[in-house]
Amino acid sequence: MANTSGALLSEQYDVPEEERVQIGRKRETYDALVQRLSHQSVVKHFDAYADVPWDDPDYRIDPDDPRWELGPDDSLGGTAWYRAQPAGVRSRIGLHMYATFMKIGVEFESVLKRGLLEFAAKLPNGSPEFRYAYHEVIEEAQHSLMFQEFVNRTGLDIKGLAWWQRIGARQVIRFARTFPELFFVFVLGGEDPIDHVQRTLLRSGRPVQPVLKRIMQIHVTEEARHLCFARHYLKRNAPKMGGVRRFLMSRRAPFILAIMAQLMMRPSGQIIRTYGIPDEVIREAYTNNPEHRRKTLEALHKVRELLVEIGVVTPSSQRLWRWLGIWKSEPAVA
Numbered sequence: 001m002a003n004t005s006g007a008l009l010s011e012q013y014d015v016p017e018e019e020r021v022q023i024g025r026k027r028e029t030y031d032a033l034v035q036r037l038s039h040q041s042v043v044k045h046f047d048a049y050a051d052v053p054w055d056d057p058d059y060r061i062d063p064d065d066p067r068w069e070l071g072p073d074d075s076l077g078g079t080a081w082y083r084a085q086p087a088g089v090r091s092r093i094g095l096h097m098y099a100t101f102m103k104i105g106v107e108f109e110s111v112l113k114r115g116l117l118e119f120a121a122k123l124p125n126g127s128p129e130f131r132y133a134y135h136e137v138i139e140e141a142q143h144s145l146m147f148q149e150f151v152n153r154t155g156l157d158i159k160g161l162a163w164w165q166r167i168g169a170r171q172v173i174r175f176a177r178t179f180p181e182l183f184f185v186f187v188l189g190g191e192d193p194i195d196h197v198q199r200t201l202l203r204s205g206r207p208v209q210p211v212l213k214r215i216m217q218i219h220v221t222e223e224a225r226h227l228c229f230a231r232h233y234l235k236r237n238a239p240k241m242g243g244v245r246r247f248l249m250s251r252r253a254p255f256i257l258a259i260m261a262q263l264m265m266r267p268s269g270q271i272i273r274t275y276g277i278p279d280e281v282i283r284e285a286y287t288n289n290p291e292h293r294r295k296t297l298e299a300l301h302k303v304r305e306l307l308v309e310i311g312v313v314t315p316s317s318q319r320l321w322r323w324l325g326i327w328k329s330e331p332a333v334a
């Protein structure tokens with residue numbers, strides 16, 4: 001008889017003691033963790049239209065709303081050039097930046113969803129990762145609906161990825177099938193920095209426009225599960241990689257993270273052109289700004305530490321991280 005009983009299937013995927021992962025203070029098997037995350041997706045999930053009151057007058061997107069303005073602690077918001085702009089330009093630049101990050105979110109999540117479907121397609125029957133991956137696909141689809149609705153309601157025609165970035169995106173989708181460890185580094189590279197930025201803004205106490213606040217609250221709640229899964233997938237599987245994969249991962253991961261951080265934390269070319277932001281202001285705010293570098297390093301902190309922990313950062317690949325400007329000098333690599 002075919003092996004279709006739930007009990008037999010779960011036994012089939014039981015994890016030996018040495019593969020158990022430490023989660024918080026209690027020990028839990030990898031499969032139990034994945035099942036718990038899937039259960040959380042059932043008891044705590046959001047719908048892009050039922051859970052965001054788009055038509056509430058308080059949620060209306062007004063480009064002149066001063067709450068879109070970048071604060072003095074923002075890399076661009078802190079420049080004398082930005083502060084000298086009329087109020088309507090300051091709020092529009094802020095809104096344009098939020099809308100661009102949402103559009104990048106739609107593009108990133110599209111790659112993520114297609115990659116997760118490729119990843120799930122290779123899983124055997126009974127794998128708890130299959131159910132988890134589908135929950136994540138569904139949640140990312142709700143996020144993308146939310147992000148695109150925000151973009152549409154700004155009235156701004158935000159451009160998506162450039163052609164060379166689309167070619168890179170197709171590669172990443174392929175990795176989900178052929179090199180899932182690298183795919184999940186890409187996942188963390190996209191999710192961790194934006195999660196950090198959203199949590200920082202929610203905690204800052206600054207007045208945040210209600211629709212933006214609601215979107216960020218929903219997003220950080222569900223992303224916590226996605227980050228947890230990606231981290232534990234890597235903790236479990238990266239140490240089993242062979243020498244060639246480990247080498248490829250150590251060389252590709254810093255490039256992926258540097259590109260993702262740049263996309264998520266700097267204004268697009270469209271914004272620079274639309275508002276005529278001078279080159280020297282971009283250099284002052286981003287390229288030559290130690291405070292911006294500190295923020296970028298902080299946003300990448302968790303994923304960088306994870307890659308050190310799982311042995312993907314080697315003394316020789318550390319040079320690449322430094323060259324790309326995403327290495328913090330303190331933590332030493334054995």
Ligand SMILES: [Fe+2]
Nearest residue numbers: 109140143223
């Ligand atoms: Fe998301």
Ligand SMILES: [Fe+2]
Nearest residue numbers: 140191223226
């Ligand atoms: Fe996510």
